[in-house]
Amino acid sequence: MSRKLFGTDGVRGRANEDPMTAETALRLGQAAGRHFTNGGHAHRVVIGKDTRRSGYMLENAMTAGFTSVGMDVFLVGPIPTPAVGFLTRSMRADLGVMISASHNPFQDNGIKLFGPDGFKLSDAVEEAIEALLDSPPALAEPTRIGRATRIDDGRGRYIEFAKTTFPRGQRLDGLKVVVDCANGAAYRTAPDVLWELGAEVIPIAVAPDGFNINRDCGSTHTESAAAAVREHGADLGISLDGDADRVLIVDETGAVADGDQFMALIADRWAAEGRLAQGTLVASLMSNLGLERHLNARGLHLLRTPVGDRYVVEAMRLGGYNLGGEQSGHIVMTDHVTTGDGLIGALQFLSAMVDTGRRASELARVFEPLPQVLQNVRYRKGAAPLDQASVRAVIARGEARIAGHGRLVIRKSGTEPLVRIMGECDDAALLSAVVGEIEAEVAKFA
Template identity: 60%
Template sequence: MTRKFFGTDGIRGRTNSDKMTASTAMCIGQAAGAHFRRGTHRNRVVIGKDTRLSGYMVESALVAGFTSVGMDVIMTGPLPTPAIAMLTHEMRADLGVMISASHNPYEDNGIKLFGPDGFKLSDEDEMAIEALMDERPQLAEPQDIGRARRIEDARGRYIHAVKQSIGPDVRFDDLKVVVDCAHGAAYQVAPSAIWELGAEVITLGVTPNGTNINDGVGSTSLDAIKAKVVESGADIGIALDGDADRLILIDEKGRTVDGDQIMALIATRMMEKGTLRGGGVVATVMSNLGLERYLAGIGLTLERTKVGDRHVLERMKQGGFNIGGEQSGHMILLDHATTGDGTVAALRVLSSLVRANRPASELLHLFDPVPQLLKNVRYDGGEPLQAQSVGKAIADGEAELAGRGRLVIRASGTEPLIRVMAEGDDAAQVERVVDSICDAVRAVA
């Protein structure tokens, strides 16, 4: 069955066009509600969102859909994606929904669904919901229509939970931390959690207005936080994305620390404490070869999956791993969260800074990444990767890098982009291979 709505991370698109309309959101609520309605208890769904203007519209449409099929709705207001996953499980809800397009601009929005265990839905559940969207909804009888209410303690619950992810003896009293929340879902909770643990907190991206999410701030726009870290003499900078499931760090010298280095640090510390499970780390095909070599050097493995934190999580559960993530900043620490949680990962790094009493520039540079280049080519339609000329360019690139590097070509699951990545010890060769493939894609795009 071909997917019409669900992509690599839920449903995402430009608001009031494509897949993200009020009518589609209501239909999703009706279909997902019908699929997860079970037992004789009052079924309930937890709905959270980021700070996009369109969140009001999508939230209202989802509420209409869920209540129309007999599900009660609990609304939290703006909260990080991992907070909704946590609350879904803790409140014994039958389903959780996060309204967010993550790092995308405000014009886009998305819908992420979580099962009653707090984990993202399986392919089978998503396909079942899509099938129900094509059917006439089974509406509840008038006396069985669901109720909707907002809760006021959701932020406090989440702040308490993330603070419990580090040892009770750890305080950040001597740290100065810049926290950039991208004008997004964590604009209240992330600075509060870090401040309550004793740090001096300098904030960026904490004044959302509905249209400024990810605009010049956050994990995909690092110039502002780099400047603020250096200017203020901070020990470290924490950059989250719009829904706060992603983390990029800035060391005290203003240099970027990506997800690969963060995973290397956390895995090393867990191995030293004897809490690492699975014998290594799960990451995607995009993680740098330098990470793989570093982990091998300390006796750990790097398991690679397709791009997408859901694929990482599936492999973690299969292999008994408790740490995984993506170079782009998704950090999944299964001992503390059921999905990527930028704030939890940040607290683990801050804890390591305190215990090691070393600067971030030393602690967070455990390996030298090999030259890696990623370029995106936008296309208007069709399937550029199926073109014979593109296939030949890819084959030529693989032959040139054979034994000396890696090549990863894929279509984005959220945007009309072909992503071309190569890495190897020879930077000039890597750039030549990437440019050749990009040129071939542009010629047919």
């Protein structure tokens, strides 16, 4: 069936506009609750959120939906997305919900669903839930309506879990760490974990007001963390996004390392320790070709997936791999977590600093990336630029020009009316010309 509601990472849109309305959230809660209700046990759902004002509206609507079909709801409040995956499994819940639009501005919001194993739902399960939206809800008898309970120690449970992923015997004493929490879900969690492990913590963007999430801060605005690192003479900067499922590293000079460099570091270390399952790193189509060349030179393999950390995780589970992620900063380590986890990823980088005694700048530049260009071109409602013969022709010409020296990845965004153009090539001038021609052709449909 065609997917009308779910995108590449759950449901997402502008708050109080379809599909991000209270009505849709209620109906989605009823449909998801119906799908996951089986057997005679008490059915449970964990609901977390980030710090957007619209989170209150969607949280209450989904609570109404779930309880109306007989599910008990555990409300854990503002908490990172990976914490919802952890708590869903830990609390033996049937379903987990994270209300967040990740790195998007406050006007947007989203709904991500997790299964009882703590992993995001597959396309097939999302399609089954979406199909149930077309039928009347299976409302519970009055005596079987669910109850909602606020869980006050959900954040504390996740903090203790996060610390268990940091090697025993290691501490962060003597390290000064800037952590940019994007005024989002990790605004209390991340600073507490780092402080409890011994770091001198300089927290920034930790005063959410419902409207300032990701605003000039976080992993999409790393200049904030870079400036704080330079100002305070910090050893490291950690830049999270609004729901803390991705991280970018800022070294002591203020330079930013993306997820590709991060994954290369961890892959090299795990391979040397015999921990990298099947000698394979899983990453999306967007990861730099330089990463692939680096791994191949060491006898390791890069397995590429469609864009979206959910697809990275699905490939990891299918193939039995334990390390994956995306250039954008999703770092997935299934030995520890079920989805991208910015905080736990950062702890692995800090562990490498402690273990080697090397500075962040020495660890964060693992390989030489190919010149890469990323462009997002917005198109008008109803247009389909990638279906147009003129656009396809320009793309084909571009692919022929850089064949053997680079690659193009051109796709429609799963969350916004954008065409995302990514190109990389050994010849930067040729790359710029090719991407520019494609961008200009797609822009005709704006």
